[in-house]
Amino acid sequence: MSSPKDFSLEVTPPLNDVNVESLNLIKFTVKNKKVDLILKNKSVILLILSGILIAYITNIIISDNFEVSHISKVQYGLVLPLIATIILVLLRQQPEDTMIVMKGIGVQLVTKKKWRFQNSSQSFIPIKDMIDLVIHEGFHKYGQVIFYLCILTRSSEQSNVEENIIKIIFPEFLPRKDILLKVWKSSRQLLFGSPNRYWRRVPGQGLKQVLS
Structure with a gap:
């Protein structure tokens, strides 16, 4: 075919x-x-994901009184996939x-x-x-x-x-x-x-x- x-x-x-x-x-x-679609909207996707990541990390640090060491496994479980997704989008061509x-x-x-x-x-x-x-x-x-x-x-x-x-x-x-x-x-x-x-x-x- x-x-x-x-x-x-x-x-x-x-x-x-x-x-x-x-x-x-x-x-x-x-x-x-x-x-x-990912390449077509690459800049928008990166902007949204980066914004979510920065906002989430900032919220964690503020809520834990600026103690980064207090980040729980659940919070890591949300941060790491976001970082991995950003890297994958950057690697797409x-x-x-x-x-x-x-x-x-x-x-x-x-x-x-x-x-x-x-x-x-x-x-x-x-x-x-x-x-x-x-x-x-x-x-x-x-x-x-x-x-x-x-x-x-x-x-x-x-x-x-x-x-x-x-x-x-x-x-x-x-x-x-x-x-x-x-x-x-x-x-x-x-x-x-x-x-x-x-x-x-x-x-x-x-x-x-x-x-x-």
């Missing part, structure tokens, strides 16, 4: 009536269209996948998770290591067929470390084909220029570029 994938694409700078090849950098960001395309330099990929304590990934792919930027078709989760955008890279012969030769773009969201096509067309044009770019494997010579 197909997932809703209700995502938005933000492009900086906007590409309306702009020649892509005249730019030096384009930033593509994919995120959810609907903003989480908007998840997003970002690709920054730099003309003649390469591509920067950044993935931000829902929580700040989760490992966000960041990687840079220099243009000299790129073979091409393509849209592939594959299976995802329970046999769902999806399209995904990826960068084909050359494996480093000097390094003994096994590296992925396919770098998936927007791995957190895996947006629909219409978004991928917009990103693919503009990114490819900025990185490789107008000519159609193809690669073929030549025996004994590896991959060779062919321009049409």
